[in-house]
Structures are given as structure tokens and as C-alpha cells.
């Protein structure tokens with residue numbers, strides 16, 4: 001074997017560990033049991049090489065602008081998706097269609113401003129929906145109508161001026177409705193009619209400019225402080 005060939009083999013072997021280090025560091029998510037923690041990685045895309053059997057995916061504190069449904073096809077076992085602290089401004093209904101077992105969806109601290117009647121139409125297994133600190137100023141029609149299993153809805157720190165979240169009866173299993181830090185200035189019974197005789201236990205309304213309460217609705221606990 002010539003000296004130069006040996007030299008090439010040695011230099012290749014010398015580079016090998018470096019090459020392995022580089023390729024394996026493209027995805028630094030930490031996967032333990034069926035939980036994938038991809039938080040704080042400056043991600044702009046949803047990782048596509050995590051184990052397909054994960055049930056929890058943490059994408060918080062990244063630079064995601066969307067959660068493209070196609071990128072979640074692989075993770076159909078997810079029960080918890082945490083997408084908080086990103087720049088997500090649009091949600092597609094097909095996301096929940098890809099994730100039929102999803103129970104907790106957290107999108108706090110994002111840039112959502114519009115929810116349509118279709119947005120959550122496939123999210124029937126959701127028990128918690130966290131939309132705190134987005135830019136939702138108005139709820140039109142009935143975006144939460146399909147959420148028959150929802151127990152907790154957090155819409156605090158948005159720009160809502162009314163408690164009215166729909167025009168039809170819905171959310172029959174809701175227990176906690178968090179609306180603090182919005183711009184609600186009048187509390188009207190009819191603006192809570194969409195809850196019908198729901199099981200609501202807590203309505204959190206602190207830090208709203210409420211000036212007038214027009215007949216308190218029949219809810220066990222209203223937190224105005």
C-alpha cells in the first residue's frame with residue numbers, strides 16, 4: 001500500500017468522528033420514553049425524524065410560524081402537543097385530523113388572530129386548549145363548537161371585548177374558562193348563553209376593564225379580582 005493511500009485512509013478516519021457529530025447534531029431533541037423535548041432549539045420546521053410512537057411533543061421556544069399538518073402524519077400517537085412561545089399565526093384544521101388522540105394543545109404566546117369555524121373542527125378529543133397571549137380580538141361564529149370534551153379553555157391575555165365565544169350551545173364539559181387580561185367591559189348574561197347549562201366551575205375575568213355587570217350568570221365561581 002502506498003504512503004499516500006494510507007495518508008488518505010488515516011485522514012478519512014480522522015474526519016469520521018467529526019462527520020458523525022455533525023450529522024447527529026441536526027436534531028437535538030431529547031427523547032425519553034415517549035416524550036420528545038424539542039424546546040429551545042431555534043427550530044423553523046417540525047423535526048421529521050423523531051420516533052413515530054411519541055405521545056408528547058414539546059416544540060416550545062422555537063421559531064415556528066406554522067404547524068403544517070403533513071409534518072405530523074408520522075406522530076399520530078400524540079396526546080400532548082406543546083407549541084407555545086413560537087410565531088405561529090395560522091392553524092390548519094387538518095392538524096387535529098392527523099392527531100386524533102390529541103388531548104392537550106398548547107399554543108400560548110403565539111401570533112394567532114383569527115379562529116374559523118373549521119380551525120378546531122377535528123379536535124374532538126381535546127380536553128385542554130391553551131391560547132393565552134395571542135392576538136385574538138374577536139370570536140366570530142362558533143370555532144369551539146366541536147370541542148365536546150374540552151374541560152379547560154385559556155383565552156387570557158388576548159384582545160377580546162366580550163365573553164361571547166359562540167352563538168350556539170356548546171362546550172358542555174367546560175369547567176375552567178380563563179378570560180383574564182382582555183378588554184371585556186360589560187358582563188352580560190346573554191353573552192354566556194353559548195355555555196347553556198354547562199358544568200362551568202370557574203370563570204376567570206381578572207384584569208378586564210369591567211364597569212358593569214348585567215345579571216350574574218349561574219356560575220359557581222366568578223373571579224373578578
Ligand SMILES: *[C@@H]1O[C@H](CO)[C@@H](O)[C@H](O)[C@H]1NC(C)=O
Nearest residue numbers: 031033034050051052053054
Ligand atoms: C418506541 O419506539 C422506539 C424506537 O423508535 C422503541 O425503542 C421503543 O421501545 C418504542 N416504545 C414503545 C412503547 O413501543
Ligand SMILES: *[C@@H]1O[C@H](CO)[C@@H](O)[C@H](O)[C@H]1NC(C)=O
Nearest residue numbers: 039056058059060080081082
Ligand atoms: C415544554 O418545555 C417547556 C420549556 O422547557 C416547559 O416549560 C413546558 O412545561 C414543556 N411542556 C410540556 C407539555 O411538558
Ligand SMILES: *[C@@H]1O[C@H](CO)[C@@H](O)[C@H](O)[C@H]1NC(C)=O
Nearest residue numbers: 045046048068070071072073
Ligand atoms: C415538513 O415540512 C417541510 C417544510 O416545512 C417540508 O419541506 C417537508 O416536506 C414536510 N415533511 C412532510 C413529511 O410532509
Ligand SMILES: *[C@@H]1O[C@H](CO)[C@@H](O)[C@H](O)[C@H]1NC(C)=O
Nearest residue numbers: 099100101102122123124125
Ligand atoms: C378519541 O380518542 C379515543 C381514544 O382515547 C379514540 O378511540 C377515538 O377514536 C378518538 N376520537 C376520534 C374522533 O378519533
Ligand SMILES: *[C@@H]1O[C@H](CO)[C@@H](O)[C@H](O)[C@H]1NC(C)=O
Nearest residue numbers: 169193194195196197198218
Ligand atoms: C338549564 O336549566 C334550567 C333549570 O335547571 C332549565 O329550565 C333550562 O331549560 C336549561 N337550559 C338548557 C339550554 O338546557
